[in-house]
Amino acid sequence: xxxxxxxxxxxxxxxxxxxxxxxxxxxxxxxxxxxxxxxxxxxxxxxxxxxxxxxxxxxxxxxxxxxxxxxxxxxxxxxxxxxxxxxxxxxxxxxxxxxxxxxxxxxxxxxxxxxxxxxxxxxxxxxxxxxxxxxxxxxxxxxxxxxxxxxxxxxxxxxxxxxxxxxxxxxxxxxxxxxxxxxxxxxxxxxxxxxxxxxxxxxxxxxxxxxxxxxxxxxxxxxxxxxxxxxxxxxxxxxxxxxxxxxxxxxxxxxxxxxxxxxxxxxxxxxxxxxxxxxxxxxx
Numbered sequence: 183x184x185x186x187x188x189x190x191x192x193x194x195x196x197x198x199x200x201x202x203x204x205x206x207x208x209x210x211x212x213x214x215x216x217x218x219x220x221x222x223x224x225x226x227x228x229x230x231x232x233x234x235x236x237x238x239x240x241x242x243x244x245x246x247x248x249x250x251x252x253x254x255x256x257x258x259x260x261x262x263x264x265x266x267x268x269x270x271x272x273x274x275x276x277x278x279x280x281x282x283x284x285x286x287x288x289x290x291x292x293x294x295x296x297x298x299x300x301x302x303x304x305x306x307x308x309x310x311x312x313x314x315x316x317x318x319x320x321x322x323x324x325x326x327x328x329x330x331x332x333x334x335x336x337x338x339x340x341x342x343x344x345x346x347x348x349x350x351x352x353x354x355x356x357x358x359x360x361x362x363x364x365x366x367x368x369x370x371x372x373x374x375x376x377x378x379x380x381x382x383x384x385x386x387x388x389x390x391x392x393x394x395x396x397x398x399x400x401x402x403x404x405x406x407x408x409x410x411x412x413x414x415x416x417x418x419x420x421x422x423x424x425x426x427x428x429x430x431x432x433x434x435x436x437x438x439x440x441x442x443x444x445x446x447x448x449x450x451x452x453x454x455x456x457x458x459x460x461x462x463x464x465x466x
Contacts, residue, residue, distance in 0.1 A: 202232050203342040210275055212351040213331050213397075215405040217322035217412060219255070222275055224266065225312040234303040234310075235340065240318050242297040243334040245394065247422070252414055253332045255318040258299045260292055266311035284313050298337075320409040325418035328358060329404040334394040336387075343387040352378040352399055358419075360398040362426045367391045398422060 206226040211219055227234065241254030262284065270283035289304040301314060323330045335348055352359070361373045361380050369384040380395065398419065407413060 202227070202230070202234065203344065205343075206345045207343050207347070208272060208275075209335065209346075209348040210351075211349065212353060213322055213399075213403075214353055215403060216408060217320055217324070217329075217404055219318040219321045219331075219333065221314075221316050221318065223312075223314045224270075224272065224275070225314070227310045227312070230303070230306050230308065230310040232305050234301075234305070234312075236301045236303075236314075237295075237298040237338060237340075238301065238314070238316055238318075239298040239334070239337040240321075243337055243394070245332050245334060247414075247418065247425075248416075250414075252323045252330075252412070253321070255321040256409060257319045258294075259317045259319060260299060260314070261317060262313070262315040263290055263292065263301065264313050265290075266313050268309070268311065270311060320412055322404060323412050323414055324401055324404045324407055325414045325416055327401070327417050328398050328419045328422075329401040330418065330422065331397040331399070332394065334392070335382075336391075336393055339389045339391075342389050344385065346382075346384045346387045348380075348382040348393075348395075350380040350382075350395060350397065352397075352403065354378075354403055356399040356403055358398055358400050360423070362396040362429075363393070364396070364429070365391060365393045367393075369393070396422070396426070 204225055205228045206224075208224040210222040213219055225236070238258050238260075240256070240258045243253065245251070245253040247253075264284040265287045267283045267285065270280070274280040274283075287303075289306065291302045293300040293302065299316070303310070303312065318333070321331065321333060323332070331350075336343075356378060359373075359375060359378055361371075363369075363371050363380070363382065367384065367388070369382055369387075372381040372383075374381070378399075380397065382393070382395070
């Protein structure tokens with residue numbers, strides 16, 4: 183029996199160690215003047231020991247305002263996809279020179295589903311560098327008083343990520359640049375008001391984490407609206423700010439509760455201890 187249990191433990195450990203995970207992931211995203219999200223992703227996997235299946239979602243992300251879904255995109259357009267040379271330079275990502283690092287591969291397949299594009303890459307049992315460039319079409323919303331970007335990154339991700347970095351940028355300067363990030367994990371979030379960008383960094387990102395980003399910016403930056411459903415026809419600025427302030431207050435309360443509970447337990451223990459000591463003293 184002990185031998186069987188030992189074998190099972192070794193087998194479980196082997197599965198855990200060899201489960202496919204992403205070693206590094208870099209996401210560069212920018213909203214354009216038509217409300218499209220332009221995305222460039224670099225994914226590093228030290229050992230591609232099983233088929234890789236990565237989904238690019240454009241709708242069904244469960245994001246709403248007043249119980250209405252304004253936030254779905256209409257499609258994903260894949261602009262470029264391939265494997266990278268090992269010596270690629272990430273500093274050249276947004277320059278034409280970066281194209282020299284990208285090579286086509288017959289091991290990559292893309293499949294369009296109802297709410298996402300699936301990118302499938304065959305296993306090769308070696309270190310692999312993946313490049314995906316795509317556009318989530320008609321994503322931002324234009325309200326009467328503000329433009330809004332609200333998107334769930336890494337929706338339904340199937341892999342853990344050891345090192346994650348996400349950048350979001352506006353195309354031009356904006357008088358309004360309000361940023362709200364929501365997640366069930368702690369991450370380093372930097373808002374750069376000078377360059378109108380947001381940087382999110384996280385080590386040991388788990389596949390069951392949630393991460394969405396909401397950005398309010400000048401509606402003048404949303405210059406071409408191709409999808410009439412992206413016009414909400416509501417005054418949303420104060421409404422959204424109130425929603426986000428309530429979420430912040432709720433988060434603070436939830437963070438305080440464990441400390442309050444611990445304090446109550448400690449106080450009870452102290453009182454019980456004092457009572458026992460006094461009771462023993464009275465008996466003597």
